[in-house]
Amino acid sequence: MSVHTTQVRLARRPQGLPDEHTWEVTETVLPSPKQGQFVVAVDHISLDPAMRRWLNDVRSYVPPVGIGEVMRAPATGTVTESRHPDYAVGDAVSGWFGVTEHALSDGEGVTHIDTGLAGPPTWLGALGLPGMTAWFGLFDVGRLQDGETVVVSGAAGAVGSVLGQLAKAHGCRVVGIAGGPEKCAWLRKIGFDEAIDYKADNPLERLRETVPEGIDVFFDNIGGDILDAGLANLRRGARVVICGAISAYNAEKLPEGPRRYMSLVVSRASMTGFLVLDYEDRYPEAIEGINEMIRTGRLFARETIVSGGVRAFPEALLGLFHGINTGKLVLEV
Amino acid sequence: MSVHTTQVRLARRPQGLPDEHTWEVTETVLPSPKQGQFVVAVDHISLDPAMRRWLNDVRSYVPPVGIGEVMRAPATGTVTESRHPDYAVGDAVSGWFGVTEHALSDGEGVTHIDTGLAGPPTWLGALGLPGMTAWFGLFDVGRLQDGETVVVSGAAGAVGSVLGQLAKAHGCRVVGIAGGPEKCAWLRKIGFDEAIDYKADNPLERLRETVPEGIDVFFDNIGGDILDAGLANLRRGARVVICGAISAYNAEKLPEGPRRYMSLVVSRASMTGFLVLDYEDRYPEAIEGINEMIRTGRLFARETIVSGGVRAFPEALLGLFHGINTGKLVLEV
CATH class of the missing domain: 3.40.50.720 (NAD(P)-binding Rossmann-like Domain)
Structure with missing residues (x-):
């Protein structure tokens, strides 16, 4: 089953604030998952200040996003097709899926999320x-x-x-x-x-x-x-x-x-x-602690949600630098 | 026995580099030591970059040197008169005696130095x-x-x-x-x-x-x-x-x-x-370690010595900011 999907790719490295020349929106047919892969229908995409740094062509803690590549982003979604033993259709997951409506994944950096505990935007914010x-x-x-x-x-x-x-x-x-x-x-x-x-x-x-x-x-x-x-x-x-x-x-x-x-x-x-x-191995400790505080009413997790799907990503990212958000800024797909 | 002595005092707070208006050289008759005090004939005075900061009227880790006060400085010297049980005439000492030919001290912050191990300038440098x-x-x-x-x-x-x-x-x-x-x-x-x-x-x-x-x-x-x-x-x-x-x-x-x-x-x-x-309690540990290295030829202690007595202090201090010294800059009294 092939999936048509819309993605936002880096077209040109910005000087200063990203603008209309920075991004390119593409329509792609996602290949079917091979053994050990699965497809995620993305529902929410994280907008983070660090994203701006990933656009610069400089040595840093992660490689810069390459020209023509799908923009890197944490996101949440649901598994829609799977040939991976650990991920079943219907599973709610979080991972580096990028600014895309659907993603093909081998499970690297992907975790299951419990949307009964908190909605997907919170899994990109206080629990992300x-x-x-x-x-x-x-x-x-x-x-x-x-x-x-x-x-x-x-x-x-x-x-x-x-x-x-x-x-x-x-x-x-x-x-x-x-x-x-x-x-x-x-x-x-x-x-x-x-x-x-x-x-x-x-x-x-x-x-x-x-x-x-x-x-x-x-x-x-x-x-x-x-x-x-x-x-x-x-x-x-x-x-x-x-x-x-x-x-x-x-x-x-x-x-x-x-x-x-x-x-x-x-x-x-x-x-x-x-x-x-660097603390990836210890995320569960933090998730447990924060979740316990949310559950007992001692921590308020708030998100500012922008709608419009992946095509709204360029403007939503600018919003982050203009401070439009209170709490976590999330793009709804 | 009263002692005539020459001292350098702060006359005016400098803007930028200190100049001829910054300092005042005064002749003073030092009072005789009371019980618990002693007199030191200063032989060497330390010149330190931090001195410049002590001239500014700002809250810092030590109070600024006050207008009219003898300039603060670490120095070495010999006890010439004593009514203090721990300091005898002839003792070689190091302390915050200031830019002065003679100082009256109650022993606070003063330590004995072994000039058989190293000369007084080294006690202001590698061992200071x-x-x-x-x-x-x-x-x-x-x-x-x-x-x-x-x-x-x-x-x-x-x-x-x-x-x-x-x-x-x-x-x-x-x-x-x-x-x-x-x-x-x-x-x-x-x-x-x-x-x-x-x-x-x-x-x-x-x-x-x-x-x-x-x-x-x-x-x-x-x-x-x-x-x-x-x-x-x-x-x-x-x-x-x-x-x-x-x-x-x-x-x-x-x-x-x-x-x-x-x-x-x-x-x-x-x-x-x-x-x-903040490490004052642990100076002996460092002195022992550095002294052992000097003694065994693994550490070279070097000083640049400026002569001219306390009156040469203002120019010697400028020399420090012009980088005239290799190793520790010391003024010989």
Whole structure:
């Protein structure tokens, strides 16, 4: 049984923000699965800031997406045809299926998901890579101690919103930095002690007022002035965890670095980068912990869902960089 | 017995490099020691990059030097008069005596030095705070493993030259970054595997050629482009140790930060600041280790000695920022 499917491929590497020349939408007939393969009908596709970095032709932790290749993306779906012993028709799965309506898979990097526990969008958010990133970034890289002061930037995003709630569950004081009053209001609603609107206020000065005790863990998704604001307000022995730098991903040249990095000396602090992919073996531990918190009402998983199918991917990705999402941004296929 | 002494005091906080308005030379009659005090005739005064930071009126790990106060400095000398049970006339000592010919002390922060083991300048260098900085920065903060690749900037300075030799003694490949062919030649002579002259070459490109395996420990005294060169060449799991940023200490505004800090993510690396003063309880361990290496000919301690007494301090300090020294820069009183 051959399947007609629509896919989004990389046509040209962007300078700055991706535009209409970056992508190509193609119609393909998917080959029938061979022994050990199966077909997935994709229902939701993840939109992640890191995607922008995969478009650059530079050595990094993963190879860049090649010109003409289907855009790389985590996604969820249902098995529709299978010649693989571990995947049966009807199974709900999550994996790196890409920006496509259907995918042929050999099972590598694919996991079963329990959609009775949480819907597919949550399996791309709090129970997906963003949730794993928050968990290992906070507990392993950030070495969180109960009762510490935690500040997270990009706080209303997929990673930040989970991270702040995890820290609250450990008796921490948690301050989020986010863009706009709605996001800040939501952060307070889900338990953040304070939320700083970086579009309205100077984050460096507001942090000075809000966390006079200093920051123990600063978890940064943004970079630029916001990272500097954190560096200027560290407590002795602080851990700065570098997750991302969304403010810089579309810059056409290498932006300025954190001017206040010498605060690391005065505060005897560290700044550490990490990649969640290194923790793959331990995802079950994080999924179990986060799922238990969702189930008992101690963690709110939120997604912003964009409709329109794979053809809406280019615009949805731009939306991510314009901050349209509260919680995880997901494209519905 | 009252002592006439010459001292250098801070007259005005400098913008940029200190100049003739920064300092005031005063003649003072030192009061006689009371019970629990003693007088030291200072013979050598340390010149340190960190001194420049102590002149700024900002919150830091130590209070700034106050206007009208004797300039803070580590120094060595001989006890000439004592009413303190632990210090006898003739004892050789090291302490924070300041830029002065004589100092009155109550013994706080003062240690006896064995000038039979090494001369007073070495007690301000390899066996003083620079040596302690190298030891704890490399082994504790840098968590050095035998056989790793170590790159140190400011390699021909007081800290860098000791650090490189410590790493060599642990079977490491060691590359130093220094300014000028003479310093680089000296580094090769004392056992560095390679030396990069940042005045003649592009350190980022030269590191790429010199350490294709990547850097495990990058120990930075300089900041700016040199820190970026290190960040661009990290191996997975690298430790960047921030000791200082001499390139920035005289800047009139906050200089740019390390543009390539996102390498910390790709390399799963950390960047950590530290202050040697936190290791005070453990100085004896480092002194014993370094002294043993000096004694057995495995570590060369070198000092550049400036004469002229305390009145020569202002010019000698500028010399430090112009890189006149190979090894530790010391002022002879």
